[in-house]
Amino acid sequence: MSFTVAPPAPDSTPVDTDTAACCAPASREAIGAADAEKLARSLKAVADPARLRLVSLVAAHADEEACVCDLTEPLGLSQPTVSHHLKVLVDAGILTRDKRGTWAYYRLVPGALDSLAGLLAGL
Template sequence: MPKSSLELTPVQAVACCSPVTREPLSAEQAETVMPLLKAIADPVRLRLLSLVASHTDGEACVCDLNDAFELSQPTISHHLKQLHEAGLLDREKRGVWVYYRINAGALGDLVRVLGGVAP
């Protein structure tokens, strides 16, 4: 069965624009992207990033994230802190709670560098 042009267009657009497929990363680029990759290399942190990004209004409180895991609140907070320190999450304290939001710039940098790399 032939594929429609709608199915092929996104693949072509990503493949032509990815720096990784156009040329090797420079040492500076690799050093810049390494902390981001290291931060999301853990399945819990990757899920947390996804949960925050998909949460209502694009932000979530630690109290909103605890039920998604069979982990203690301090462990969840530790993982969120690592994502924050890597620059992937911004945070704001409101009363006793801390709210997290995706840092679109850092996530965009990661996507631009690695976009189009197939597993």
């Protein structure tokens, strides 16, 4: 969604050519620093055992939505910790939060994981 793989910078930076020292030159453009940082931020959100299990637990639920009370016990973590991880996943655009009454229901953002996986495979 927000990741533009194409480099927005037309290159005021002279991409060298002078060295040609030990290796072959680049055949295509690599990822830009800004895109790398953005992609890394998204990957960091998923690169945690607890958060991976949270995503999996939410995806495994029958109607693909789950409340915190259902996620705390199978993880073996305290309720504040689970809330923290869920907030990270929501901020990263992986999950959505929907508070109905006393409970907060989380569900997967459709295509979010696939988008991440696609960007990773297309490096």
